[in-house]
Amino acid sequence: MDVSDRLATIAPNPTNPYVFVIIYLGWAWFFWGLIVLSGESVWTFPNVLLFYIGGLSPMLGGIALTHRLGGWSGLRNLWDRTVNTRRISPRWYVICIFLQPAITVLAAGLVVLAGASEQPLNPSIELESLALFLTFTVLAGVVEEIGLTGYFVHRLLEFRGVVAVGVITGAVWATWHVPLWLMEGYFGAATIDPEPFYFFGGMVFVQILYAWIYHNTAKSVLAAIIFHTMVNATGEILGPADVVQRYTFYITIVLCLLILIDERWITVSDIRDTIRHRG
Numbered sequence: 001m002d003v004s005d006r007l008a009t010i011a012p013n014p015t016n017p018y019v020f021v022i023i024y025l026g027w028a029w030f031f032w033g034l035i036v037l038s039g040e041s042v043w044t045f046p047n048v049l050l051f052y053i054g055g056l057s058p059m060l061g062g063i064a065l066t067h068r069l070g071g072w073s074g075l076r077n078l079w080d081r082t083v084n085t086r087r088i089s090p091r092w093y094v095i096c097i098f099l100q101p102a103i104t105v106l107a108a109g110l111v112v113l114a115g116a117s118e119q120p121l122n123p124s125i126e127l128e129s130l131a132l133f134l135t136f137t138v139l140a141g142v143v144e145e146i147g148l149t150g151y152f153v154h155r156l157l158e159f160r161g162v163v164a165v166g167v168i169t170g171a172v173w174a175t176w177h178v179p180l181w182l183m184e185g186y187f188g189a190a191t192i193d194p195e196p197f198y199f200f201g202g203m204v205f206v207q208i209l210y211a212w213i214y215h216n217t218a219k220s221v222l223a224a225i226i227f228h229t230m231v232n233a234t235g236e237i238l239g240p241a242d243v244v245q246r247y248t249f250y251i252t253i254v255l256c257l258l259i260l261i262d263e264r265w266i267t268v269s270d271i272r273d274t275i276r277h278r279g
Contacts, residue, residue, distance in 0.1 A: 015068070015069055017151075017152060017155035017156055019065060020061050020062070020065055020147065020151055020152045020155075021152075021172055023057060023060065023061035023064070023065070024057050024058055024061050024147065024148070024152075024172065024176060025057075025172070025175060025176055026057075027054065027056070027057035027060065027061070028054040028055065028057040028176060028179070029054075029179060030054070031050045031051070031053050031054030032050070032051065032054045032179035032180070032183070033179065034047075034050050035047045035050050035051060035054075035179075035183050036179055036182045036183055039184060040184060041184045041185035042183040042184060042185055042186050043185055047183075051183075055140070055143060056143060057147070057176075058143060058144045058145075058146065058147030058148050058176075059142075059143045059144075059146045059147050060147070061147045061151065062078070062146045062147025062148070062150050062151035062152070063075065063078070063146065063147070065151055066078050066150070066151055078146070078150050078151075078221070081150060081154075081219050081220055081221045081222070082142075082146060082150065082221040082222055082225075083222065084220070084222070085222065087217055087218035087219070087220035087222070087223070088217045088218075088220050088222065088223050088226075089217070092213065092216060092217045092223060093226075095213065096213060096217075096223050096226040096227045096230065097226060097230055098230075099209070099227070099230070100227070100230045100231045100234045101230065101234045101238070103248055103251050103252060103255070104121075104234050104235075104238055104240055104244065104248055105121075105238075106251060107120075107240070107244050107245075107247035107248040107250075107251055108120035108121050108238075108240065108244050108247075110247050110251075111241070111243050111244050111247055116243045117241050117243050117244070119241065120240065120241050120243065120244045121238045121239060121240055121241070121244065122238075122239035122240075122241070123237060123238055123239055124236075124237070124239050133232075133233075133236055134229070134233060137228075137229050137232040137233060137236075138225070138229050140228075140232075141224075141225040141226075141228035141229050141232075142225055144228065145221050145224040145225045145228055146221060148169060148172075148173060149210060149214055149221050149224040150221040150224075152169055152172070153165055153169050153210065153211050153214055153224075154214070154219060156168060156169065157211065157214075157215060161263050162208065162211045162212050162215050162259060162263055163208055163211075163256065163259060163260045163263055165211045166204070166205075166207045166208025166209070166210065166211040166212070166256070167204055167207075167208065169207050169210075169211065170203050170204030170205065170206065170207030170208065171204055173203050173204075173207055174200040174201075174203040174204060177199075177200070177203070181196065194245065195242060195245065195246075198245050198246055198249045201249060202245075202248070202249050202252060205249070205252045205253050205256050206231065206252060208256045208259060209227070209252070209255070209256070209259075210224050210227060210228075212259050213227055
């Protein structure tokens with residue numbers, strides 16, 4: 001066995017979708033770890049530069065591994081999944097845009113009915129700050145979803161169901177965000193101050209919705225970007241109280257259970273149809 005053969009047995013297989021996790025977490029955590037160790041605000045120089053460089057990890061990982069797996073044709077396919085608006089039917093455009101606002105408004109209504117809060121929502125719209133926020137959110141959605149959805153979710157759906165893929169990618173996505181909680185001043189730029197349990201737990205269940213949407217929109221990364229933007233924009237614009245965020249978490253779990261039931265029902269139906277066809 002020569003040196004190249006030995007390296008091949010030691011190095012991770014680049015066609016293994018889980019290699020993405022190494023790049024995704026490793027790149028981000030290295031640069032973000034420097035910010036945490038500095039003890040200074042993330043929005044001061046050079047920390048803000050390190051923050052944005054670290055945040056490129058999903059896009060870099062997704063593009064690199066897509067090219068490694070499928071070459072330039074693979075990258076062209078990724079580009080089409082990211083920009084082709086025809087992959088998304090009108091029904092799924094409605095779901096991508098209005099699902100998260102609807103969940104939040106429903107949660108606020110339940111909070112009022114339960115008498116848990118007299119002001120469940122605190123809408124705040126300042127056009128200048130909102131424009132900056134939406135620009136940042138859209139760009140963040142593009143960078144994150146090109147890799148997390150366009151590569152990782154896409155690959156895992158080849159051999160796992162929607163719910164399983166959502167749980168796996170949600171756990172990885174939540175882990176990626178851990179350093180943000182350790183950075184000085186990160187959440188000071190937002191109007192919400194999320195609770196860690198519901199923030200990280202919610203990511204796992206929300207990611208099931210991402211996988212569900214992606215699976216039903218002809219593998220559209222654009223659909224994931226739109227949904228990502230609306231998830232962040234809803235929290236920023238509607239200003240849900242902490243109790244509303246908890247109710248939103250519970251409603252999302254119920255919705256994910258319905259997706260699981262539907263997924264299992266389709267699987268059982270497919271098996272029955274196959275048996276009848278063979279019979």
